[in-house]
Amino acid sequence: MRTRTRIAPVALAAVLVAGGTMLAAGQAGAAPKAGPAVKATCYGGAKYYTSTAGGGSSNAHWPATGTWAYTTSNCNDINVKSDVSLSVKVCFKKTGSCNGWTSAKAGVWTVVAKDVLHGSGFYLQFNRTSSSKGWIAY
Structure with missing residues (x-):
């Protein structure tokens, strides 16, 4: 049981990190195409x-x-x-x-x-x- 409880938090952390990396990569790739993101950059200046x-x-x-x-x-x-x-x-x-x-x-x-x-x-x-x-x- 100890092995499972130790592996589960580590596995969960790895999934969260991978998911966050995928989300960040998806946002980075989509930002230039999205109207609001481009406008925010324009209006930000x-x-x-x-x-x-x-x-x-x-x-x-x-x-x-x-x-x-x-x-x-x-x-x-x-x-x-x-x-x-x-x-x-x-x-x-x-x-x-x-x-x-x-x-x-x-x-x-x-x-x-x-x-x-x-x-x-x-x-x-x-x-x-x-x-x-x-x-x-x-």
Whole structure:
């Protein structure tokens, strides 16, 4: 009986270790394919922003006038989570053009540009003159 009681805990420990190793390996292999895991990595690198207020006929924008943000390998898209509901468009350095307006609800992640090449220069333009705050992941 002693042999059985000693073997059982050792066998149980070996099964738990093997199961944990298999689970970790399964998670590691699945993480890049799973949408939430990829988004968590993208949003995990998000930066808090405060847009520069516009004036007259100029809309608020981010980053500061005359500067560009550059996309990273953290995300394939440019995502915004603003403190207020507004519309956003992305303007690109290379092409000198902007995409159309995208409505973004307050407190919700919104994709404002899809499938953007890494290292692309861009700025955001908001459909208002007053400043906004929130998060941006790119």
